[in-house]
Amino acid sequence: MKPTEKPSPPEAPGPATTRVTGRKNLGDRVFSGLATLFGFLVLLLPAVMLVELASSSKLSFNAFGVGFLSGTTWDPVREQFGAWPFIYGTVVSSLIALVIAVPISLGVAIFLSELAPHRIRRPLGFLVELLAAIPSVVYGFWGMFVLVPLLRETVEPWLIERFGFIPLFRGEPLGFGMLAAGLILAIMIVPTIASISREVLRAVPDTQREAAVGLGATPWDTIRFAVLPSARSGIVGAIILGLNRALGETMAVTMVIGNRPKVSASILDPGYTMASVIANEFAEADSDIYLSSLAEIGLLLFGVAVVLNLIARWLVGSVKKQGRGRPAAAPKIPASAAPPASRARPSGQEAA
Amino acid sequence: MSDIPIRAPRPTLLEPGPGERRRNLRSWMWTGFCLFSAIVVLVPLLSILVYVTRRGVAGLSPAFFTHLPAPVGELGGGMGHAITGTLTLIALACLIGLPVGIMAGIYLSEIGRGRVAATVRFVADVLGGVPSITIGVFVYALVVVPMRRFSALAGGIALAIIMIPTVTRTTEELLRLVPNHLREASLALGVPRWRTSIKVVLRTSAPGIATGVMLAIARISGETAPLLFTALGNQHWPDRLDGPIASLPVQIFTYASSPYEDWQQQAWTGAFVLVVIILILNLTARFAASRGLGAK
Numbered sequence: 341m342k343p344t345e346k347p348s349p350p351e352a353p354g355p356a357t358t359r360v361t362g363r364k365n366l367g368d369r370v371f372s373g374l375a376t377l378f379g380f381l382v383l384l385l386p387a388v389m390l391v392e393l394a395s396s397s398k399l400s401f402n403a404f405g406v407g408f409l410s411g412t413t414w415d416p417v418r419e420q421f422g423a424w425p426f427i428y429g430t431v432v433s434s435l436i437a438l439v440i441a442v443p444i445s446l447g448v449a450i451f452l453s454e455l456a457p458h459r460i461r462r463p464l465g466f467l468v469e470l471l472a473a474i475p476s477v478v479y480g481f482w483g484m485f486v487l488v489p490l491l492r493e494t495v496e497p498w499l500i501e502r503f504g505f506i507p508l509f510r511g512e513p514l515g516f517g518m519l520a521a522g523l524i525l526a527i528m529i530v531p532t533i534a535s536i537s538r539e540v541l542r543a544v545p546d547t548q549r550e551a552a553v554g555l556g557a558t559p560w561d562t563i564r565f566a567v568l569p570s571a572r573s574g575i576v577g578a579i580i581l582g583l584n585r586a587l588g589e590t591m592a593v594t595m596v597i598g599n600r601p602k603v604s605a606s607i608l609d610p611g612y613t614m615a616s617v618i619a620n621e622f623a624e625a626d627s628d629i630y631l632s633s634l635a636e637i638g639l640l641l642f643g644v645a646v647v648l649n650l651i652a653r654w655l656v657g658s659v660k661k662q663g664r665g666r667p668a669a670a671p672k673i674p675a676s677a678a679p680p681a682s683r684a685r686p687s688g689q690e691a692a
Numbered sequence: 693m694s695d696i697p698i699r700a701p702r703p704t705l706l707e708p709g710p711g712e713r714r715r716n717l718r719s720w721m722w723t724g725f726c727l728f729s730a731i732v733v734l735v736p737l738l739s740i741l742v743y744v745t746r747r748g749v750a751g752l753s754p755a756f757f758t759h760l761p762a763p764v765g766e767l768g769g770g771m772g773h774a775i776t777g778t779l780t781l782i783a784l785a786c787l788i789g790l791p792v793g794i795m796a797g798i799y800l801s802e803i804g805r806g807r808v809a810a811t812v813r814f815v816a817d818v819l820g821g822v823p824s825i826t827i828g829v830f831v832y833a834l835v836v837v838p839m840r841r842f843s844a845l846a847g848g849i850a851l852a853i854i855m856i857p858t859v860t861r862t863t864e865e866l867l868r869l870v871p872n873h874l875r876e877a878s879l880a881l882g883v884p885r886w887r888t889s890i891k892v893v894l895r896t897s898a899p900g901i902a903t904g905v906m907l908a909i910a911r912i913s914g915e916t917a918p919l920l921f922t923a924l925g926n927q928h929w930p931d932r933l934d935g936p937i938a939s940l941p942v943q944i945f946t947y948a949s950s951p952y953e954d955w956q957q958q959a960w961t962g963a964f965v966l967v968v969i970i971l972i973l974n975l976t977a978r979f980a981a982s983r984g985l986g987a988k
Contacts, residue, residue: 370886372885383812451727474970482744588825591917641823642826
């Protein structure tokens with residue numbers, strides 16, 4: 341028996357409890373068998389999903405092959421399907437979302453973790469998480485009636501006037517379009533990136549901060565040189581998880597993106613994402629190949645989500661392991677950052 | 693986080709040199725940006741809450757909760773069927789998802805060992821990151837096609853799959869927090885392992901697990917995408933589990949995308965009700981977590 345007082349941390353492998361060796365009675369065997377069964381059920385679920393999605397996509401894969409990914413025609417009537425407009429729309433809207441959300445999420449995470457007065461940390465953290473709790477359909481609805489008119493009447497005309505010479509900002513100010521989708525996605529992924537980044541920042545041991553302050557670092561110096569370097573890979577993991585959320589987001593995007601399956605250079609133009617096309621057309625798809633093409637898009641989404649998740653969790657996990665046991669590498673503070681007083685000689689013979 | 697003074701007191705005899713002045717300025721700039729981000733983040737939150745409340749309260753009435761939708765153009769009507777539908781779907785999802793999730797959590801915390809348990813844990817996390825619309829496609833192929841119909845059952849299964857990773861992880865982490873001496877005391881008294889797990893460990897962490905379940909329910913009650921082609925939607929009161937069923941988010945989506953103003957008003961009220969439900973669940977869960985678990 342191991343008399344442990346402290347519970348093991350959730351990430352650690354191995355049991356949290358004492359093991360009973362020896363003969364197990366019937367009740368024990370049934371119970372652990374049942375629990376193991378359910379555990380394996382959870383293990384099997386994504387595998388079954390993969391198999392089911394793959395078999396549903398077989399028809400479409402046989403018909404269009406790899407060209408499905410680059411095909412630009414989406415014609416249910418003539419039964420010609422190509423997924424490129426949706427891949428493009430998904431990637432571009434997610435990229436816009438990342439460009440906007442990453443600086444803000446990191447700012448929020450750093451504020452909550454390092455700078456905010458203790459009393460407002462919990463309420464503010466709660467408010468940020470509230471953003472994540474609002475359902476996607478409500479975001480989309482709000483987007484339709486608040487964000488889109490704002491874009492249509494104020495932001496987009498200004499963009500066209502000032503930056504219209506760049507193809508990125510050319511077109512009619514519709515309000516609906518890639519920019520609206522990107523903005524809404526940005527709002528939706530900020531809580532994800534911010535909360536994981538916050539956890540990662542918390543995992544950096546205080547000794548790093550204390551060392552920096554002891555050397556005369558300003559608050560930002562401390563953050564930049566003592567905290568962020570250790571947290572870097574975890575923050576990248578947080579960003580990837582935010583990207584994952586953006587790629588799979590359906591309802592809010594569907595309601596503001598315009599749902600036009602055409603690739604366009606301008607972000608003011610309507611677009612279409614992989615998740616949106618499935619949401620809009622799956623229930624009414626009438627032919628087998630139509631359904632199969634949509635299922636293949638679903639398979640694509642599944643594959644991308646799994647890969648991104650694997651990478652992100654590995655990155656976040658490695659930072660947490662660092663913070664707990666092994667000391668991280670000494671922070672590199674450039675010579676110019678140290679004030680004259682800290683360069684006192686160890687022998688103490690000469691005045692600073 | 694840290695109670696250390698983040699600004700070291702400066703010796704008064706020394707004036708800040710040019711390098712230090714520049715660093716101080718930079719520090720204020722960047723920390724200012726962080727403060728600015730924190731404020732910017734709150735703007736859309738407030739905007740959504742205020743706007744949804746403003747437009748939603750206008751249509752609130754008892755009829756909203758008890759009536760079926762009226763035909764276009766006729767006043768009155770409600771989303772009673774959608775609210776009941778959502779409750780039905782949540783009940784189904786809990787019926788399927790909670791046993792699986794909690795037992796899997798028990799497996800990971802009490803029974804599982806080594807590589808196998810680590811894999812299960814990892815896979816549960818990955819499952820949590822799969823987009824909900826993909827889960828909808830999966831359940832369509834798995835349930836709707838063989839049954840040859842859209843059904844509340846399919847919708848419930850889809851929501852259960854979305855629930856399972858959250859419930860599993862929450863259960864596992866809470867079970868791990870139960871101190872070992874409780875288990876040891878129970879075993880020393882001759883209680884078999886399985887009874888210990890249920891009557892001692894599970895019961896101790898029950899409040900926390902209930903909190904986690906509340907949060908999971910808050911999440912699935914807002915899910916729309918997977919229901920679009922599993923439970924589909926309906927304009928009638930739910931009467932059978934093997935037929936289409938309305939749900940609040942899907943109804944909001946349908947009405948919001950419609951060109952009719954009275955339907956859009958209904959959608960706003962529906963959105964308001966949905967947000968209120970989710971807010972209540974979230975707040976309750978947080979208060980329970982901060983008060984109840986602290987005692988342990």
